[in-house]
Amino acid sequence: MNILGISAFFHDSAAALVQHGRIVAAAQEERFTRRKHDDAFPARAVEWCLAAAGLPAAALDAVVFYEKPLIKFERILESSLAFAPGGFPAFLRAMPPWLQRKLHLPREIDKGLGGRYAGPILFATHHESHAASGFYPSPFEEAAILTLDGVGEWSTATWGIGRGSQIRLEEELRFPHSLGLLYSAFTLFCGFRVNSGEYKLMGLAPYGDPRFTDTILREIVDLRADGSFWLDQRFFRYAAGLRMTSGRFHRLFGGPPRRPDAPITQREMDLAASIQRVIEEIVLRIARHVHARTGMANLCLAGGVALNCVANGRLLREGPFARLWIQPAAGDAGGALGAALAHWFGHLGNPRHAEPVDAQRGSLLGPAFDDAAIDEAIARHGAVAESFPTESALVEAVATELAAGRIVGHFAGAAEFGPRALGNRSILADPRAADMQRRLNLAIKFRESFRPFAPAVLTGRASEFFEHATDSPYMLLVAPVIGGRPAGDTAQGVGIERLRHVCGPVPAVTHVDGSARVQTVDAARNPRFHAILDAFARRTGCPVLANTSFNIRGEPIVHDPADAYRCFMFTDMDVLVLGNRLLRKPAQPAIEGAAAYQRSFKPD
Numbered sequence: 001m002n003i004l005g006i007s008a009f010f011h012d013s014a015a016a017l018v019q020h021g022r023i024v025a026a027a028q029e030e031r032f033t034r035r036k037h038d039d040a041f042p043a044r045a046v047e048w049c050l051a052a053a054g055l056p057a058a059a060l061d062a063v064v065f066y067e068k069p070l071i072k073f074e075r076i077l078e079s080s081l082a083f084a085p086g087g088f089p090a091f092l093r094a095m096p097p098w099l100q101r102k103l104h105l106p107r108e109i110d111k112g113l114g115g116r117y118a119g120p121i122l123f124a125t126h127h128e129s130h131a132a133s134g135f136y137p138s139p140f141e142e143a144a145i146l147t148l149d150g151v152g153e154w155s156t157a158t159w160g161i162g163r164g165s166q167i168r169l170e171e172e173l174r175f176p177h178s179l180g181l182l183y184s185a186f187t188l189f190c191g192f193r194v195n196s197g198e199y200k201l202m203g204l205a206p207y208g209d210p211r212f213t214d215t216i217l218r219e220i221v222d223l224r225a226d227g228s229f230w231l232d233q234r235f236f237r238y239a240a241g242l243r244m245t246s247g248r249f250h251r252l253f254g255g256p257p258r259r260p261d262a263p264i265t266q267r268e269m270d271l272a273a274s275i276q277r278v279i280e281e282i283v284l285r286i287a288r289h290v291h292a293r294t295g296m297a298n299l300c301l302a303g304g305v306a307l308n309c310v311a312n313g314r315l316l317r318e319g320p321f322a323r324l325w326i327q328p329a330a331g332d333a334g335g336a337l338g339a340a341l342a343h344w345f346g347h348l349g350n351p352r353h354a355e356p357v358d359a360q361r362g363s364l365l366g367p368a369f370d371d372a373a374i375d376e377a378i379a380r381h382g383a384v385a386e387s388f389p390t391e392s393a394l395v396e397a398v399a400t401e402l403a404a405g406r407i408v409g410h411f412a413g414a415a416e417f418g419p420r421a422l423g424n425r426s427i428l429a430d431p432r433a434a435d436m437q438r439r440l441n442l443a444i445k446f447r448e449s450f451r452p453f454a455p456a457v458l459t460g461r462a463s464e465f466f467e468h469a470t471d472s473p474y475m476l477l478v479a480p481v482i483g484g485r486p487a488g489d490t491a492q493g494v495g496i497e498r499l500r501h502v503c504g505p506v507p508a509v510t511h512v513d514g515s516a517r518v519q520t521v522d523a524a525r526n527p528r529f530h531a532i533l534d535a536f537a538r539r540t541g542c543p544v545l546a547n548t549s550f551n552i553r554g555e556p557i558v559h560d561p562a563d564a565y566r567c568f569m570f571t572d573m574d575v576l577v578l579g580n581r582l583l584r585k586p587a588q589p590a591i592e593g594a595a596a597y598q599r600s601f602k603p604d
């Protein structure tokens, strides 16, 4: 039984294939089209999922879309009539172009599958899809489930219980009261892009003083003991589909929004710190409520807000649940996976047995390229590559380069599903070097950033470096670095300058508040990456590497060997690993077009 899940026409379109309940393939459209957050019908991702399983479209038994377009249309229509100053005419003008396509979804899906699929097209609700993506792949036979995001049809947050193959959602919060939209409003107000800048706002928070927290809770958010809340719509404009924030919001925080090209000031840092506090408080309250109502020891999380790994870290340390499992593709891309799983388990009632590790397979569910494809790309570029008698010889060579302070692009195995690079499409470097954070940013990403990189650490040695160390295979939990904060917390420097004065054992991956976004690496999920870390640790005593996604700023993570080679050549990366080949920069023929390459991606 082959089930294809699709998410599309909002942001982060994706496709996922589930065969007899097993996750076989999942990929986001942006990787193929090279358009970040591509929201078009995921034709290339669908095509690849089918090819990966060797299936024609006609062999699919069901296609499941991740939300219900008519209910969503009703929500947009109703809220426009209620909130838009111009009522229905304003709604028509503001009606997003995707809505047209969404209303004709069966036709769009039919077209996207080339007219070769005649089976049923089914729909899960948006939060059913998120909940399914959070629970079914988790290692738990039973768990509480919490979904938190911007908005789907009407729901903005739901909680429920997963048991075996069944999920029951118990309560919901409804639009326009939304944690995701609240966070997005502050993201936009601080001059970052909605749907990609939320991560930056979270990264900015440690620089700020949460002096607006009380103002937000007094004026904007009416927060109750059970974590449910009500947002005063006089501060917002999103329900009318116009803007995120109103004049009243701007007056409350001392003036108009920051322009994206303007310098970041203390106000933005303090706003970031304040809204982060509010989000954490809400998440903790909801979690306590859900725990009290369900009595469950385990919690599964999904929805875009579940990518807030600082809140996740606090939830694990201070919250009532013993264990957390968070869907790595927590945003809408993961809805494709959830929709397919919801059909197999929830609707068809097939039995489910939780796998001890989890069923997400390290989230290494995307396209892979074999030696032949890699050698073909190398030949096509006239590139010079070294081969090794064994994989371990290659791994040792990579570790030697890293230990010598070189920056290595590592492209191997299947691509990650979800926004984080987990080793297979990663740029790796020695995290102990004091200047590595700046070097990686300026020489590779072409940006100056106030954010550190993430540490990848051998699972068994995480507790030597991080407090409350726990399994964090998908880089979704922030934890304090042991010795990462200067004694007495006397941080040097002002503003984002402070990142240069971070101390501790791994400064390139330590934030100004002494925290880090940890990825634990085990041999079961990713044997190659585990071997590289192990070889690096044998040389240096340090089982940690800095891990950042393989791309420049604004570029989707590299998809094929040609993307990887180009990114390698047009940046100051020293070494490139393509599968089982190793390429050194000085050995490569000159290549033109660096400036055009950098210009081709809009900074985000």
Ligand SMILES: [Fe+2]
Binding pocket: 126, 130, 149, 150, 151, 152, 303, 304, 331, 332
């Ligand atoms: Fe969502």
